[in-house]
Amino acid sequence: MKWPFCRRWPGASVAFLVNEPIAIAELVRRVSDPEHGGTATFMGTVRRGPDDGPVAAIEYTAYEGMAESEFSKILDQTLERWPGARVALQHRLGRIPTGEVSVAVVVSTPHRAQAFEACRYVVEELKQRVPIWKQEVLEGGATRWRGNRDSGQDVT
Amino acid sequence: MDPSTDTTISIRCSFFARYAELVGCDHVTLDVPAGATVGTAVALLRGVVPNGDQLPDRPMVAVNQEHALADTKLRDGDEMALLPPLAGG
Numbered sequence: 001m002k003w004p005f006c007r008r009w010p011g012a013s014v015a016f017l018v019n020e021p022i023a024i025a026e027l028v029r030r031v032s033d034p035e036h037g038g039t040a041t042f043m044g045t046v047r048r049g050p051d052d053g054p055v056a057a058i059e060y061t062a063y064e065g066m067a068e069s070e071f072s073k074i075l076d077q078t079l080e081r082w083p084g085a086r087v088a089l090q091h092r093l094g095r096i097p098t099g100e101v102s103v104a105v106v107v108s109t110p111h112r113a114q115a116f117e118a119c120r121y122v123v124e125e126l127k128q129r130v131p132i133w134k135q136e137v138l139e140g141g142a143t144r145w146r147g148n149r150d151s152g153q154d155v156t
Numbered sequence: 157m158d159p160s161t162d163t164t165i166s167i168r169c170s171f172f173a174r175y176a177e178l179v180g181c182d183h184v185t186l187d188v189p190a191g192a193t194v195g196t197a198v199a200l201l202r203g204v205v206p207n208g209d210q211l212p213d214r215p216m217v218a219v220n221q222e223h224a225l226a227d228t229k230l231r232d233g234d235e236m237a238l239l240p241p242l243a244g245g
Protein backbone atom coordinates (compact mmCIF):
# COMPACT_ATOMS: atom_id res chain seq x y z
CA MET A 1 0.00 0.00 0.00
CA LYS A 2 1.21 3.42 -0.86
CA TRP A 3 1.77 6.16 1.64
CA PRO A 4 -1.53 8.02 1.66
CA PHE A 5 0.11 11.42 1.36
CA CYS A 6 2.43 10.49 -1.48
CA ARG A 7 0.79 12.84 -3.96
CA ARG A 8 -0.66 15.25 -1.45
CA TRP A 9 2.05 16.75 0.66
CA PRO A 10 2.37 20.52 0.56
CA GLY A 11 3.84 21.53 -2.75
CA ALA A 12 3.25 18.19 -4.47
CA SER A 13 1.65 20.04 -7.35
CA VAL A 14 4.75 22.20 -7.87
CA ALA A 15 6.33 21.61 -11.29
CA PHE A 16 9.47 19.53 -11.52
CA LEU A 17 10.85 21.81 -14.22
CA VAL A 18 11.59 25.44 -13.41
CA ASN A 19 13.14 28.33 -15.29
CA GLU A 20 14.48 30.21 -12.30
CA PRO A 21 17.10 29.37 -9.66
CA ILE A 22 16.09 26.37 -7.54
CA ALA A 23 15.00 27.27 -4.01
CA ILE A 24 16.70 24.49 -2.04
CA ALA A 25 15.34 25.61 1.32
CA GLU A 26 11.82 25.37 -0.04
CA LEU A 27 12.42 21.78 -1.21
CA VAL A 28 13.82 20.90 2.22
CA ARG A 29 10.78 22.44 3.86
CA ARG A 30 8.51 20.32 1.68
CA VAL A 31 10.02 17.03 2.89
CA SER A 32 10.32 18.00 6.53
CA ASP A 33 8.50 15.61 8.84
CA PRO A 34 8.67 15.39 12.63
CA GLU A 35 9.04 11.60 12.38
CA HIS A 36 11.89 11.77 9.89
CA GLY A 37 15.39 12.00 11.35
CA GLY A 38 17.39 11.93 8.09
CA THR A 39 17.26 14.32 5.16
CA ALA A 40 19.61 13.82 2.20
CA THR A 41 20.07 16.64 -0.28
CA PHE A 42 21.77 16.24 -3.64
CA MET A 43 22.57 19.27 -5.79
CA GLY A 44 23.96 18.99 -9.28
CA THR A 45 25.83 22.11 -10.33
CA VAL A 46 26.97 23.34 -13.71
CA ARG A 47 30.66 22.74 -13.88
CA ARG A 48 33.64 23.36 -16.08
CA GLY A 49 35.70 20.16 -16.30
CA PRO A 50 39.51 20.25 -16.60
CA ASP A 51 39.34 19.50 -20.35
CA ASP A 52 36.18 21.41 -21.16
CA GLY A 53 37.64 24.74 -22.18
CA PRO A 54 36.03 28.07 -21.35
CA VAL A 55 32.48 26.92 -20.49
CA ALA A 56 30.51 29.96 -19.33
CA ALA A 57 27.11 28.33 -18.92
CA ILE A 58 24.98 25.37 -19.90
CA GLU A 59 21.71 25.76 -21.74
CA TYR A 60 19.22 23.06 -20.68
CA THR A 61 16.18 22.06 -22.73
CA ALA A 62 13.63 19.30 -22.20
CA TYR A 63 10.81 17.37 -23.81
CA GLU A 64 8.75 18.96 -21.10
CA GLY A 65 5.58 16.87 -21.02
CA MET A 66 7.48 13.60 -21.01
CA ALA A 67 10.03 14.92 -18.51
CA GLU A 68 7.30 15.85 -16.03
CA SER A 69 5.73 12.42 -16.50
CA GLU A 70 9.04 10.58 -16.03
CA PHE A 71 9.81 12.57 -12.88
CA SER A 72 6.40 11.61 -11.56
CA LYS A 73 7.02 7.91 -12.29
CA ILE A 74 10.43 8.05 -10.61
CA LEU A 75 8.80 9.50 -7.50
CA ASP A 76 6.12 6.79 -7.50
CA GLN A 77 8.78 4.08 -7.81
CA THR A 78 10.86 5.67 -5.06
CA LEU A 79 7.86 5.63 -2.75
CA GLU A 80 7.22 1.96 -3.57
CA ARG A 81 10.81 1.08 -2.62
CA TRP A 82 10.97 3.35 0.41
CA PRO A 83 7.39 3.61 1.70
CA GLY A 84 6.84 6.74 3.70
CA ALA A 85 9.85 8.57 2.26
CA ARG A 86 9.23 12.19 1.31
CA VAL A 87 10.84 13.38 -1.87
CA ALA A 88 11.12 16.76 -3.54
CA LEU A 89 13.01 17.45 -6.73
CA GLN A 90 13.42 20.16 -9.30
CA HIS A 91 15.40 20.51 -12.49
CA ARG A 92 16.17 23.95 -13.85
CA LEU A 93 15.98 24.70 -17.58
CA GLY A 94 17.38 27.54 -19.67
CA ARG A 95 20.82 29.09 -19.44
CA ILE A 96 22.53 28.28 -16.13
CA PRO A 97 25.89 29.88 -15.34
CA THR A 98 28.80 27.74 -14.14
CA GLY A 99 28.54 27.08 -10.41
CA GLU A 100 24.76 27.34 -10.15
CA VAL A 101 22.44 24.45 -9.31
CA SER A 102 20.82 22.63 -12.25
CA VAL A 103 19.08 19.87 -10.30
CA ALA A 104 18.19 19.25 -6.67
CA VAL A 105 16.82 16.11 -5.02
CA VAL A 106 15.82 16.13 -1.35
CA VAL A 107 14.64 13.02 0.49
CA SER A 108 13.63 12.56 4.09
CA THR A 109 13.11 9.23 5.86
CA PRO A 110 13.01 8.09 9.48
CA HIS A 111 16.72 7.11 9.42
CA ARG A 112 19.68 8.34 7.39
CA ALA A 113 20.54 5.14 5.47
CA GLN A 114 17.29 5.12 3.53
CA ALA A 115 17.51 8.85 2.86
CA PHE A 116 20.95 8.46 1.24
CA GLU A 117 19.85 5.38 -0.75
CA ALA A 118 16.60 6.86 -1.98
CA CYS A 119 18.25 10.16 -2.92
CA ARG A 120 20.91 8.31 -4.94
CA TYR A 121 18.22 6.23 -6.63
CA VAL A 122 16.29 9.31 -7.75
CA VAL A 123 19.41 10.96 -9.16
CA GLU A 124 20.54 7.85 -11.08
CA GLU A 125 17.06 7.23 -12.47
CA LEU A 126 16.61 10.78 -13.66
CA LYS A 127 19.90 10.67 -15.53
CA GLN A 128 18.83 7.47 -17.31
CA ARG A 129 15.24 8.31 -18.13
CA VAL A 130 14.28 11.97 -18.12
CA PRO A 131 14.47 13.65 -21.55
CA ILE A 132 16.63 16.67 -20.81
CA TRP A 133 19.56 17.91 -22.88
CA LYS A 134 22.39 20.31 -22.36
CA GLN A 135 24.36 22.51 -24.65
CA GLU A 136 27.55 24.08 -23.42
CA VAL A 137 27.89 27.79 -24.03
CA LEU A 138 31.53 28.77 -24.32
CA GLU A 139 32.93 32.17 -23.49
CA GLY A 140 32.58 34.03 -26.78
CA GLY A 141 29.20 32.46 -27.50
CA ALA A 142 29.96 29.22 -29.40
CA THR A 143 27.86 26.21 -28.34
CA ARG A 144 28.26 22.44 -28.30
CA TRP A 145 25.88 19.60 -27.34
CA ARG A 146 26.95 17.45 -24.48
CA GLY A 147 25.75 13.99 -23.34
CA ASN A 148 26.08 12.57 -19.85
CA ARG A 149 29.40 10.77 -19.60
CA ASP A 150 27.78 7.94 -17.65
CA SER A 151 24.64 7.54 -19.78
CA GLY A 152 26.15 4.69 -21.78
CA GLN A 153 25.14 6.40 -25.01
CA ASP A 154 27.33 7.72 -27.75
CA VAL A 155 27.55 11.48 -27.65
CA THR A 156 28.51 12.00 -31.30
CA MET B 157 -12.56 6.88 -50.52
CA ASP B 158 -8.84 6.71 -50.58
CA PRO B 159 -7.90 3.02 -50.32
CA SER B 160 -4.53 3.97 -48.84
CA THR B 161 -6.19 4.98 -45.56
CA ASP B 162 -6.65 1.26 -44.80
CA THR B 163 -3.02 0.44 -45.28
CA THR B 164 -1.16 3.47 -44.02
CA ILE B 165 -1.20 5.40 -40.78
CA SER B 166 0.04 8.87 -40.05
CA ILE B 167 2.35 9.61 -37.14
CA ARG B 168 3.90 12.80 -35.83
CA CYS B 169 7.68 12.60 -35.44
CA SER B 170 9.32 15.03 -33.03
CA PHE B 171 12.96 15.99 -32.81
CA PHE B 172 14.75 17.48 -29.86
CA ALA B 173 18.05 19.19 -29.09
CA ARG B 174 20.83 18.08 -31.43
CA TYR B 175 18.48 16.06 -33.64
CA ALA B 176 16.22 19.08 -34.19
CA GLU B 177 19.28 21.10 -35.15
CA LEU B 178 20.43 18.34 -37.50
CA VAL B 179 17.17 17.96 -39.43
CA GLY B 180 16.30 21.65 -39.20
CA CYS B 181 12.82 21.32 -37.71
CA ASP B 182 11.13 20.08 -34.57
CA HIS B 183 8.51 17.81 -36.09
CA VAL B 184 7.28 16.22 -39.31
CA THR B 185 4.27 14.11 -40.19
CA LEU B 186 5.15 10.69 -41.59
CA ASP B 187 2.95 8.10 -43.31
CA VAL B 188 3.94 4.54 -42.48
CA PRO B 189 2.36 1.17 -43.27
CA ALA B 190 -0.37 0.11 -40.84
CA GLY B 191 1.19 -2.10 -38.17
CA ALA B 192 4.61 -0.50 -38.58
CA THR B 193 7.01 -0.64 -35.66
CA VAL B 194 9.22 2.12 -34.28
CA GLY B 195 12.16 0.50 -36.08
CA THR B 196 10.37 0.65 -39.45
CA ALA B 197 9.30 4.25 -38.90
CA VAL B 198 12.81 5.34 -37.92
CA ALA B 199 14.22 3.71 -41.07
CA LEU B 200 11.64 5.52 -43.23
CA LEU B 201 12.24 8.78 -41.41
CA ARG B 202 16.00 8.60 -41.96
CA GLY B 203 15.29 8.41 -45.68
CA VAL B 204 13.03 11.46 -45.90
CA VAL B 205 14.20 14.18 -43.49
CA PRO B 206 17.19 16.42 -44.27
CA ASN B 207 20.42 14.85 -42.95
CA GLY B 208 18.34 11.81 -41.93
CA ASP B 209 21.29 9.54 -42.64
CA GLN B 210 23.13 11.27 -39.78
CA LEU B 211 20.48 10.18 -37.28
CA PRO B 212 21.41 6.93 -35.54
CA ASP B 213 19.90 3.63 -36.82
CA ARG B 214 18.52 2.89 -33.38
CA PRO B 215 18.03 6.13 -31.49
CA MET B 216 16.34 6.32 -28.12
CA VAL B 217 12.63 6.75 -28.92
CA ALA B 218 9.50 7.68 -27.02
CA VAL B 219 5.98 6.99 -28.24
CA ASN B 220 3.29 9.20 -26.76
CA GLN B 221 5.79 10.40 -24.13
CA GLU B 222 6.73 6.89 -22.94
CA HIS B 223 10.08 5.22 -23.61
CA ALA B 224 9.61 2.72 -26.44
CA LEU B 225 11.57 -0.08 -28.13
CA ALA B 226 12.35 -0.74 -31.80
CA ASP B 227 9.57 -3.37 -31.93
CA THR B 228 6.90 -1.13 -30.36
CA LYS B 229 3.88 -1.03 -32.72
CA LEU B 230 2.64 2.35 -33.89
CA ARG B 231 -0.95 3.46 -34.25
CA ASP B 232 -2.50 6.23 -36.29
CA GLY B 233 -1.94 9.60 -34.64
CA ASP B 234 0.92 8.46 -32.39
CA GLU B 235 3.69 10.87 -31.51
CA MET B 236 7.11 9.30 -31.97
CA ALA B 237 9.93 11.37 -30.48
CA LEU B 238 13.60 10.80 -31.28
CA LEU B 239 15.63 11.48 -28.17
CA PRO B 240 19.33 12.35 -28.39
CA PRO B 241 21.55 10.93 -25.62
CA LEU B 242 20.05 12.20 -22.37
CA ALA B 243 21.94 14.80 -20.42
CA GLY B 244 19.83 15.75 -17.42
CA GLY B 245 21.35 16.43 -14.04
